[in-house]
Amino acid sequence: MGAFLHLPRIQKILINLEEVKHKVTTRIVVKIGSSSLTGPEGGLNHAAIAFFAAEIAGLRERGAEVLLVTSGAVAAGFRSIGYPVRPRLLHEKQAAAAVGQALLMQAYQEAFTKHGIIAAQILLTRTDFCSRRAMNNAVMTVEELLRQGAVPVFNENDTVSVDELKFGDNDTLSALVANLLKASHLLVLTDMDGLYSGDPRTTPDAVKYHQVDEITPEIYAIAGGAGSSVGTGGMRSKIDAAKIATRGGVPVFIGRAADPGDLRLAADGTGKGTYFATTLSSLPVKKQWLGFMSTPLGTLHIDAGAVEALLNGGHSLLPIGVKQTDGSFHAGDVVEVLGPDAHLLGRGIVNYDDSQLRSIQGLPSREIVPKLGEVHRLEVIHRDEWITLR
Ligand SMILES: Nc1ncnc2c1ncn2[C@@H]1O[C@H](COP(=O)(O)OP(=O)(O)O)[C@@H](O)[C@H]1O
């Protein structure tokens, strides 16, 4: 009887422990698109920035660490520098971003200061992610900023990014940040309250998806481009981001936060948007790099037996399973691997030069050494240097 009397207290302690656990483990990456921060005529919507700063402050009050990935530099700057509409040429966008990024950061600083929060600017390019050293440095800096209680505010370094290597939209950037920093959620905020069966701007009877368990080609087929004159990637690039993040073990929300408390609801699983689930645990940085940041230099086409061994058997790829080798690469480079239906299966680090591989593809392992002489490794791709992306 006496033990039962203490139950509520025990429950309370357990609940408090849960709260502590929540506090320690919640790290949320919030991505805000240009469409949520500016209007078609450009310039910043200061009321929107004040709103998002208050929402983020609300998440932090509940113990979450928040990292912000924000677009809006080009949209914020193009009018001030004299362009009547959002520019399309790269050097014009870069000039607009040089003006707009400063305005954007100033607006965030002012808005966060009202909540006693320090905002810290981090500008990244895609090439920063190609170098493991630069990437590790950025991660260490961000961890330190979070330890000091700041909100890291990321954007692409538009003024120095070169066209072929640009993220363009910030959706991919937000997924890479979420994976690298091992976030517990990625919340992608936009002007639409989720993924619909067609772009609601052009398909009025489109229906909304509340939950997506697997990103299939059908999901890609319904996701269209940008809807507004300021947005860049549209829903398609948000699905790309969801694919990268969920593959890295980070669940994703894509939707809208327009009323006070919406961001909390989004983080809690009841937001105005679509949830992309994941059952995977976070990926080691090496595999993140291999899957999402490296540049493949060749393509291998493999047969059905090799697909089974690689994807379901947990085995390495052997020469006997390779049917065709495309591209020009050396041992140690990254290659993409396609199945018999020409669909991408994943990426790996290849152990042969392309010419060597062409001469041994399709051969059983016992014939490799007689053919090539001594080899460093028999496998074409070792399973530890492979990531499935299907
Ligand atoms: N299937 C779809 N469901 C919802 N929105 C879609 C879909 N296909 C395309 N879109 C468009 O994607 C737009 C959001 O992307 P974007 O304009 O790049 O915004 P942001 O600037 O917030 O990144 C929406 O305004 C909508 O018009």
Ligand SMILES: N[C@@H](CCC(=O)OP(=O)(O)O)C(=O)O
């Ligand atoms: N880095 C760019 C992002 C461009 C952009 O429009 O992105 P998004 O609104 O996320 O589709 C900027 O700050 O203007």
